[in-house]
Amino acid sequence: MQQQETLQTIPILVEEPIWKVNVGSNKIHAKRTTGRFRTIKWLTASTWLLFFLGPYLRWDNRQAVLFDIDGSQFHLFGVTVYPYDLWMLSFVLIFFAMLLVLITVLVSRAFCGYFCFQTVWTDLFSWIEEHLEGPPRARVALDIAPWGMHKLAIKLTKHSIWLIISMLTGVSFAAWFTDAYQLWINYFTLQAHISAWIVLLMFTVGTYLFAGFMREQVCFWLCPYARIQSVLYDNNTLLPTYDKSRGEPRARLDRSSENQRVGCVDCDQCLAVCPTGIDIREGEQIGCITCGLCIDACNSVMDKINQPRGLIRYDSLSNQQSTKSYYRYLRPQVLVSSVMILSSIIMISYGLSHITEAELSINPKRQPMYVVMSDGKIQNTYQLRIFNKSESDNQYRVNIKGLDNMMITGDEKPILVRSGDGTNTLVYIKVSPEQLSSKISPLTFRIKNILGKSPPIEYQSVFIAP
Ligand code: SF4
Numbered sequence: 001m002q003q004q005e006t007l008q009t010i011p012i013l014v015e016e017p018i019w020k021v022n023v024g025s026n027k028i029h030a031k032r033t034t035g036r037f038r039t040i041k042w043l044t045a046s047t048w049l050l051f052f053l054g055p056y057l058r059w060d061n062r063q064a065v066l067f068d069i070d071g072s073q074f075h076l077f078g079v080t081v082y083p084y085d086l087w088m089l090s091f092v093l094i095f096f097a098m099l100l101v102l103i104t105v106l107v108s109r110a111f112c113g114y115f116c117f118q119t120v121w122t123d124l125f126s127w128i129e130e131h132l133e134g135p136p137r138a139r140v141a142l143d144i145a146p147w148g149m150h151k152l153a154i155k156l157t158k159h160s161i162w163l164i165i166s167m168l169t170g171v172s173f174a175a176w177f178t179d180a181y182q183l184w185i186n187y188f189t190l191q192a193h194i195s196a197w198i199v200l201l202m203f204t205v206g207t208y209l210f211a212g213f214m215r216e217q218v219c220f221w222l223c224p225y226a227r228i229q230s231v232l233y234d235n236n237t238l239l240p241t242y243d244k245s246r247g248e249p250r251a252r253l254d255r256s257s258e259n260q261r262v263g264c265v266d267c268d269q270c271l272a273v274c275p276t277g278i279d280i281r282e283g284e285q286i287g288c289i290t291c292g293l294c295i296d297a298c299n300s301v302m303d304k305i306n307q308p309r310g311l312i313r314y315d316s317l318s319n320q321q322s323t324k325s326y327y328r329y330l331r332p333q334v335l336v337s338s339v340m341i342l343s344s345i346i347m348i349s350y351g352l353s354h355i356t357e358a359e360l361s362i363n364p365k366r367q368p369m370y371v372v373m374s375d376g377k378i379q380n381t382y383q384l385r386i387f388n389k390s391e392s393d394n395q396y397r398v399n400i401k402g403l404d405n406m407m408i409t410g411d412e413k414p415i416l417v418r419s420g421d422g423t424n425t426l427v428y429i430k431v432s433p434e435q436l437s438s439k440i441s442p443l444t445f446r447i448k449n450i451l452g453k454s455p456p457i458e459y460q461s462v463f464i465a466p
Pocket residue numbers: 240270273274275276277278279280287288289290291292293294295
């Protein structure tokens with residue numbers, strides 16, 4: 001009996017009955033709206049023009065930003081980064097990861113709604129669709145209409161434009177990794193490298209399918225960020241929110257009645273404009289990309305019926321549950337991610353401003369660790385690797401300090417190192433045992449470019465004796 005009662009008190013987990021996800025069976029023809037968030041969406045989307053135009057920027061007779069994989073170099077305006085300096089890449093990754101965390105903690109999936117390439121390209125493709133096929137009803141009618149010259153012409157034009165944009169996306173991506181102007185020549189003369197053709201094909205097919213056909217389904221089922229976002233939210237995260245207390249019960253506007261309460265007028269405009277087919281009045285849902293278009297739609301309805309805006313608005317759970325209106329910016333997730341973003345910026349700035357002209361590494365030969373020569377002196381052998389990161393061939397003079405009366409072989413002549421290349425040199429150091437005060441003595445290797453004015457580069461090593 002007692003066991004039966006206990007079982008009855010355990011809440012049974014059931015699927016939320018109104019939780020809906022369009023699994024692709026219904027093609028979404030979202031209505032386009034105007035408003036503040038629509039404008040922000042256009043502005044943030046326009047930053048992607050940099051993706052298309054950036055590779056054509058020149059700096060010092062070279063592509064300003066170039067990921068030269070063949071040459072293992074990354075050119076960023078006047079700065080060249082070699083694999084030696086790739087530690088900065090980890091801070092670049094931390095910077096973007098933390099920026100994503102910060103944005104999500106503050107304003108949920110604003111990245112998805114305003115900046116993500118999938119939603120931006122989808123938005124562009126549907127904008128083209130609307131201009132060719134008309135508003136949603138006309139598009140649905142065209143889809144079900146029998147094929148004829150008119151429909152064929154419209155559909156061919158639309159798909160051709162989509163394909164051109166998809167191909168431009170592929171070319172633009174490839175152009176960040178090779179000379180952009182030469183790339184066009186290589187494509188047109190069919191001389192492009194196989195990897196350039198593969199990139200073009202993958203991006204053309206991917207963009208055409210993802211932005212033209214799969215659209216919100218990519219956000220629902222393929223995007224990993226959509227899955228992890230929920231763990232980043234907290235009660236203070238701003239989300240597009242329907243104000244149930246003001247909106248319900250819904251009722252059509254009755255202009256003949258003077259004293260009616262006006263909440264949601266059940267016009268479905270918020271649903272009609274949603275690019276992922278969500279009815280925000282049913283609560284926050286996994287498919288919501290936080291684009292705010294439903295807010296624009298509802299605000300324009302409220303304007304028309306002379307009611308205050310904000311029936312749908314960016315709001316947080318704690319704000320809704322509190323009698324006072326408040327929103328906490330300062331909370332642990334915000335502070336931690338902000339500190340990490342700031343630290344990454346400092347480290348990247350430090351790295352970029354301290355890139356040396358050359359890289360020196362010393363590899364002491366430790367098999368054997370030392371050699372006792374016939375004259376009783378102790379010899380250690382070192383392999384010097386000098387990598388020239390500058391734009392010109394350089395000559396480096398080697399200087400070694402740390403022990404008195406060292407006999408050095410291998411440092412007599414300056415070492416020539418070609419630009420973007422590395423050279424290995426063997427250096428032998430012989431010391432009399434009486435000059436050594438311990439088994440391990442510190443040594444400082446220093447190289448200086450005799451053809452330039454850059455400061456010397458040092459490397460610390462040790463001399464080992466019996
Ligand atoms: S519910 Fe609103 S904010 Fe969310 S995706 Fe739809 S239109 Fe955008």
